[in-house]
């Protein structure tokens with residue numbers, strides 16, 4: 244009786260492990276999402292042509308303050324060509340003293356309540372709707388920070404309010420288990436300024452070996468700031484193109500929609 248119970252327990256555990264493993268569409272073995280923050284000119288100049296030459300599309304997290312009126316037609320064109328425009332807030336509020344934080348103390352996270360932050364992100368959704376015509380946008384935390392005044396974390400309230408469905412976190416990692424995936428903090432690889440393609444390709448290979456999802460975060464590519472050399476970026480794109488039969492390169496929301504659907508089936 245006792246032995247039978249152990250067998251049942253082992254069978255249940257094994258079933259659990261099997262279910263948690265991600266089954267990717269089209270016989271792919273892994274997914275990589277390429278994301279680009281802060282609406283930088285180098286992303287339009289160098290990244291988009293590289294991606295489009297390979298038949299890939301990226302996710303570009305814009306914040307309201309940085310989008311110039313004259314650039315709006317270009318962002319709209321990018322969205323029309325299949326790139327995803329993501330929400331990175333209106334004023335990019337970070338904790339005071341963070342390198343990336345804005346100069347105005349009124350726009351540091353310590354000055355925000357959870358409600359303030361949610362209102363700002365909703366407004367940026369409307370701003371993006373006016374550019375790309377889409378009612379839903381993924382979110383990326385400015386400076387990777389989500390703690391506002393009184394130490395409150397706005398990540399869960401943001402999703403619970405239905406303002407966004409998915410948010411990109413900054414903890415380094417690869418998604419391998421849908422059951423453990425926190426859709427409010429999807430793990431990533433932040434590309435270090437000056438990092439070489441070897442490091443980026445190693446992360447993609449790790450995602451492939453683990454059958455998981457890797458999300459890479461870039462800022463400037465071939466210019467602007469926190470810059471990765473455009474040739475190093477191109478080598479990553481070339482690697483992904485050479486492995487397109489195995490690796491799905493999709494936009495953040497495309498891939499997360501798929502994972503949410505899979506999570507719902509379990």
Ligand SMILES: [Zn+2]
Pocket residue numbers: 280281331335343384385386
């Ligand atoms: Zn940013």
